[in-house]
Amino acid sequence: MNYSEYQICSTENSLTDSWKYMVMVKGQWNVAGDNYEIVSPADNAYGSLEDDGTWNGMVGMVMSNDADFAAGPFTITSARESVIDFTTTYMEEGIGILTMRPKEEENKEYKMFKPLSVTVWVMIGVAIVIVGVLVYVNNRYSPVIPVTKPEDNEPQQNPPKLSSSMWNVYGYFVEQGGDERPRSLSGRLILSVWWMFTILMLATYTANLAAYLTVTIIESPINSLEELANHADIRPLIFSGSNLQTLFKTAKSSVYGQIWSKMSGMPIVKDIDTTLSYVRTNEYAFLSDFSLLEYIMLQDCQTYAMADEKFNNAGFGFVLEENSPYLNAFNLAILKMNEAGLIEKWRKQWWSLSDDCTSSDRTGSAQSLGLDSIVGLYYVYFGVVGLAVFAFLIELICSRKIVQRWISVQVTKLNAVKTMLINRLMNRDSDVVTLVK
Numbered sequence: 001m002n003y004s005e006y007q008i009c010s011t012e013n014s015l016t017d018s019w020k021y022m023v024m025v026k027g028q029w030n031v032a033g034d035n036y037e038i039v040s041p042a043d044n045a046y047g048s049l050e051d052d053g054t055w056n057g058m059v060g061m062v063m064s065n066d067a068d069f070a071a072g073p074f075t076i077t078s079a080r081e082s083v084i085d086f087t088t089t090y091m092e093e094g095i096g097i098l099t100m101r102p103k104e105e106e107n108k109e110y111k112m113f114k115p116l117s118v119t120v121w122v123m124i125g126v127a128i129v130i131v132g133v134l135v136y137v138n139n140r141y142s143p144v145i146p147v148t149k150p151e152d153n154e155p156q157q158n159p160p161k162l163s164s165s166m167w168n169v170y171g172y173f174v175e176q177g178g179d180e181r182p183r184s185l186s187g188r189l190i191l192s193v194w195w196m197f198t199i200l201m202l203a204t205y206t207a208n209l210a211a212y213l214t215v216t217i218i219e220s221p222i223n224s225l226e227e228l229a230n231h232a233d234i235r236p237l238i239f240s241g242s243n244l245q246t247l248f249k250t251a252k253s254s255v256y257g258q259i260w261s262k263m264s265g266m267p268i269v270k271d272i273d274t275t276l277s278y279v280r281t282n283e284y285a286f287l288s289d290f291s292l293l294e295y296i297m298l299q300d301c302q303t304y305a306m307a308d309e310k311f312n313n314a315g316f317g318f319v320l321e322e323n324s325p326y327l328n329a330f331n332l333a334i335l336k337m338n339e340a341g342l343i344e345k346w347r348k349q350w351w352s353l354s355d356d357c358t359s360s361d362r363t364g365s366a367q368s369l370g371l372d373s374i375v376g377l378y379y380v381y382f383g384v385v386g387l388a389v390f391a392f393l394i395e396l397i398c399s400r401k402i403v404q405r406w407i408s409v410q411v412t413k414l415n416a417v418k419t420m421l422i423n424r425l426m427n428r429d430s431d432v433v434t435l436v437k
Contacts, residue, residue, distance in 0.1 A: 039061075039066075039067060041057050041058050041060075041061055043056050043057055043241060043270070044057075044241075044270040044271065045057030045058070045239070045240065045241025045242065045270060046058055046059065046072065046074060046239070046241060046242050046243060047059025047060055047070075047074075047080065047241065047243075047319070048241045048242060048243065048245050048246045049079060049246055055083060056241050057241045058070035058072070058074075058319060059074075059080060059083070059084055059319060062084055062319050062320065062321050063083055063084060063321065065321065068320070068321070068324070068326070069318055069319055069320040069321070069324065069326065069330075070318065070319040071318050072318075073091075073093065073289050073291070073292070073316050074086070074243075074316060074317055074318065074319050075093070075243040075289075075314045075315075075316065076089065076314060076315045076316070076317050077243055077246070077247075077314070079246060080243070080319070083322070084319050084320065084321060084322060085319075085320045085321065085322050085323070085324055085327055086317035086318070086319065086320075087317045087318045087320065087327065087330045087331055087334055088317065088331045088334050088335065089315030089316060089317055090316055090317060090318075090334045090337070090338065090343055091291075091315070091316045091343065091347075092313060092314075092315055092316075093289050093290055093291055093313070093314065093315070093316050094289075094290045094310035094311060094312060094313040094314070095244065095287055095288065095289065095290060095310065095311050095312045096287070096288065096289070096290035096293040096294065096306055096307065096310055097222055097224075097225065097228060097285050097286070097287055097293070097306065097307035097309070098279060098285065098286040098287075098288070098293040098296060098297060098304055098305075098306055098307075099222050099234065099279065099282075099285045099286075099304070099305055099306075099307065100279060100280060100282045100303065100304065100305070101301070101302065101303055101304055101305040102305070111212060112209060114212060115205055115208035115209045115212050116205060116208070124173075124201070127197070128166070128169050128170055128173060129166065131169045131190065131194050132162070132165045132166035132168075132169040132170075133162070133165070134190050135165045135168065135169060135187060135190060135191065136161075136162045136165035136166075138184060138186055138187040138190065139165065139184075139187060169194065172191065172194060172195060172198060173194075173198050173201075175198070175202070222234060222285050222307050223307045223308045223309060224307060224308065224309040225255055225256075225259065225309060225311055226255050227307075228259065228285055228307075229255050229258035229259050229262065230258075233283065234282070234283060234284065234285050235262050235263070235266065235283065235284055235285070236259050236262055236263055236266070236284070236285055236287055237266060237267070237269065237275060237278055237279070237284040237285065237286050237287065238263070238266075238286075238287050238288065239269060239270060239275070239288065240268045240269060240270055241270070242288075244287055244288070247312065248260040248263065272296070276296070279304070280303070285307075289316075290310050291347075293306055294306065318330060
């Protein structure tokens with residue numbers, strides 16, 4: 001008797017143990033007695049058709065009478081059925097796609113800025129500048145704005161500076177108001193549209209921010225076979241010598257053909273550990289029986305994710321040589337196990353959840369925000385505070401220079417006045433002396 005547990009050669013620390021399929025066989029072992037020997041295929045393959053017309057793997061061993069039958073997740077296909085006999089189906093199964101689970105997003109500290117793209121933030125800054133210039137030009141050159149004459153008793157009001165207009169427009173955007181309001185119709189029209197723009201933009205940002213900060217949406221990079229065929233960075237990976245190799249090689253479907261073309265130069269893998277090492281590079285997606293991939297994912301759901309699509313549904317059966325005397329006995333035993341619910345019981349037992357992760361878990365629930373999600377706001381604030389301190393020091397230095405220059409000018413003026421007064425006094429004394437003489 002020959003068996004393989006999901007192509008896992010090592011019996012130590014394996015993802016699924018070899019005895020699981022043997023439990024199914026021994027559950028009704030009276031079909032063949034208790035004398036049996038378990039052997040493994042030299043090439044560690046299920047069995048696929050070679051280019052020279054021979055069969056490799058366990059199918060080849062059964063055909064050459066090196067084994068009486070093979071127990072494992074053998075997909076029932078017409079090509080295999082033409083050279084060996086299958087038992088009745090003990091399980092319906094499809095093919096799944098296993099990929100690396102996307103890592104948590106980087107730069108979480110700047111999440112509060114991510115509801116809007118960089119382009120939108122830049123355009124908001126540009127809009128503030130443009131509206132500020134328009135308001136400044138309107139206030140300075142509008143012919144309907146009254147100008148206080150010097151002879152009026154009211155204090156003269158000068159048009160605001162460009163910097164003041166910019167500051168007012170920014171204040172309107174952050175809903176803090178401005179110091180002055182335009183008095184012309186054109187200026188009021190400009191600001192009314194700006195206020196409407198501000199309301200809509202802030203409402204959109206607030207709604208997106210609430211959803212973005214409290215719920216993390218995680219999607220598998222591959223959700224279907226077609227997406228895998230069109231993906232530029234991730235390539236398909238299958239067990240060498242498996243039924244999938246024959247399926248994609250001989251398929252006429254355009255999608256299957258694309259998958260086969262992407263398999264050119266594919267690494268030859270025949271065991272789980274090697275296969276998963278390729279998957280963890282995030283360059284390969286592993287295609288195999290859905291139950292196997294589900295089991296792998298459930299054991300380490302933080303590392304792996306499964307695509308939503310399950311394709312090529314087919315039945316699983318055990319392999320016997322053609323016209324085997326054990327075929328009817330095995331078929332009857334499988335029917336009895338199905339009727340008794342043993343197969344479903346074993347499936348729930350072996351594929352039970354190891355944690356709260358499920359194969360379709362791609363959305364995080366709402367949760368309180370941590371410091372790592374808002375620390376970027378502190379970075380920006382303290383960065384601006386640092387810039388303000390720098391500007392203050394520059395202003396302080398400049399103001400001191402201005403004061404010193406003013407004092408120097410005043411001293412120069414005082415010295416000039418002093419010199420002038422001394423000269424006048426000396427000239428007057430000289431005139432007095434002349435008159436006395």
